[in-house]
Amino acid sequence: MKILKETKAFETVTSELLIIGVRKNSNQVKGWEQFISFFGDSFEEFIKSGDIDTGSKKLTKIPVITSNQNLKRILFVGLGDQKTLTDQILRETFGLVGKELKKLKATNISIWLESFTAAPIDENDIAFLSAEGIGMGYYTIPHYKTTSNEPNTYIESVEFVTEADIDELVASFKVGKVYADSVNEARSLVNKPPNLLTAPDLADYAVELAKQYDFEVEILNKAELEELGMGGILAVNRGSSIEPRLITLKYKATEEWDQVVGLVGKGVTYDTGGYSIKPKASMVGMKGDMGGAAAVLGAMRIVGETRPDQNVVAVIGATDNMISSDAMKPDDIITTYSGKTVENLNSDAEGRLVLADAVTYAKQQGANYLIDVATLTGGVITALGFDKTGALSNNEAFFDAFIEASIETGEFVWGMPLTENDKKRIRKSDVADLNNSPGSDGHMIFGGGFVGEFVENTPWIHLDIAGTSDSKSGNDIGPKGGTGVMVRTMATFIERFQELQQERNSF
Numbered sequence: 001m002k003i004l005k006e007t008k009a010f011e012t013v014t015s016e017l018l019i020i021g022v023r024k025n026s027n028q029v030k031g032w033e034q035f036i037s038f039f040g041d042s043f044e045e046f047i048k049s050g051d052i053d054t055g056s057k058k059l060t061k062i063p064v065i066t067s068n069q070n071l072k073r074i075l076f077v078g079l080g081d082q083k084t085l086t087d088q089i090l091r092e093t094f095g096l097v098g099k100e101l102k103k104l105k106a107t108n109i110s111i112w113l114e115s116f117t118a119a120p121i122d123e124n125d126i127a128f129l130s131a132e133g134i135g136m137g138y139y140t141i142p143h144y145k146t147t148s149n150e151p152n153t154y155i156e157s158v159e160f161v162t163e164a165d166i167d168e169l170v171a172s173f174k175v176g177k178v179y180a181d182s183v184n185e186a187r188s189l190v191n192k193p194p195n196l197l198t199a200p201d202l203a204d205y206a207v208e209l210a211k212q213y214d215f216e217v218e219i220l221n222k223a224e225l226e227e228l229g230m231g232g233i234l235a236v237n238r239g240s241s242i243e244p245r246l247i248t249l250k251y252k253a254t255e256e257w258d259q260v261v262g263l264v265g266k267g268v269t270y271d272t273g274g275y276s277i278k279p280k281a282s283m284v285g286m287k288g289d290m291g292g293a294a295a296v297l298g299a300m301r302i303v304g305e306t307r308p309d310q311n312v313v314a315v316i317g318a319t320d321n322m323i324s325s326d327a328m329k330p331d332d333i334i335t336t337y338s339g340k341t342v343e344n345l346n347s348d349a350e351g352r353l354v355l356a357d358a359v360t361y362a363k364q365q366g367a368n369y370l371i372d373v374a375t376l377t378g379g380v381i382t383a384l385g386f387d388k389t390g391a392l393s394n395n396e397a398f399f400d401a402f403i404e405a406s407i408e409t410g411e412f413v414w415g416m417p418l419t420e421n422d423k424k425r426i427r428k429s430d431v432a433d434l435n436n437s438p439g440s441d442g443h444m445i446f447g448g449g450f451v452g453e454f455v456e457n458t459p460w461i462h463l464d465i466a467g468t469s470d471s472k473s474g475n476d477i478g479p480k481g482g483t484g485v486m487v488r489t490m491a492t493f494i495e496r497f498q499e500l501q502q503e504r505n506s507f
């Protein structure tokens, strides 16, 4: 993004495209008189007649000829009823604007800020949401066709037509853009084919991120994992000819390495199911089984850009789940890094084995709070569908704070119960401490609950994104494919961590 500037008058707008919010009572907006006197009364008529649609999320594009030679058209953005307009609706509306801008190939835009103002959304939030929504809406999946990829760059310049303080608006807009760009990076990781994104590739990506944002980074290879006795991730990796990696990034915000939030991601770069092989139709799409890792890396990118006053450690277990003569078998007994043993009843329940070791390692690296995020079970889809992330937690206040962050970002998270009876079933085995597949009834809870066995008393949230990480149809803020879900919520949670903690008298 090259230019960010303001203009106070329509005469001096320098872009070809001006974006204006409209609703039935737009004529009450500050600056409306100037608008009419510059563009003419007919626009008021168009709004009254419905030729410019004021309905929520309705876009109307109109060419204009004025004394301003730069300006070629206006994109009117319907805001619907002001009383029902929320941050999320505005985010989604700007997502649709982003899709439209892509169609128009418009990269230099002007936004008349005051036309979007509506209580309780203030000007800085509008600036933030416009950048976030447009950025996410603009995203296109990189492809491998022989035709070249369209560049994913958007907004080379933006100009606000406003009377408001431009410095704050610019700052908010820039943060919104960081959020969108980071979501889009996570999406691209999820969308990458598995032959082009292996565990070592994922580790290389993390190293690059660390260089860019000055994170401490550690990559453990197979020999090092063997040395440490990380039997969980190694068991999953046994069927593969590609090495696993355990990726650790540290963002140190304070002198003392305390109050550390740990983000733990499942980075299964391909899940065949192993010897408990998936039916062929369910295997397609399993390139996205590293969605948790992508979410963690996306959130870390935001942390790297915005540099909050909060220590963070990220741990990602990366491997694929393949079949060979040496692959793990149902009936195998696995000794995890924690020392706990697991009876492998289903080699397709591999994510929890990887997470077990990653969680133990995150605790060892100083995590005082844990969030694990994973495409862990089909069960969460059965329970909640494709638009809600399923969650478990062992700490009510900690979970409540996370929900607050998720409401701010508009990403649905729904808590599920983890009962003593569930735990009993996870611990039921004649030959080991735990089993990795207690049954198919309500099994989202068994998947997350298994990870909880390694968390012990650390405040913890488990996020099962199997339904939400990959979208079959796309939505207002993005195309089908990787969604980058939980990137924004985890980053917002980290950004607001201390405040959320104080509001609840600690966790």
Ligand code: BES
Residues within 6 Å of the ligand: 271, 273, 289, 346, 348, 349, 350, 351, 375, 376, 377, 378, 379, 436, 437, 439, 443, 466, 467
């Ligand atoms: N990676 C899958 C979960 C998944 C399913 C992700 C659909 C995305 C879309 C996971 O490793 C898995 O296979 N889970 C099994 C668990 C079962 C064997 C206990 C499942 O959900 O069937």
Ligand code: ZN
Residues within 6 Å of the ligand: 271, 273, 347, 348, 349, 350, 351
């Ligand atoms: Zn699996």
Ligand code: ZN
Residues within 6 Å of the ligand: 268, 271, 289, 348, 350, 351, 375, 376
């Ligand atoms: Zn999996």
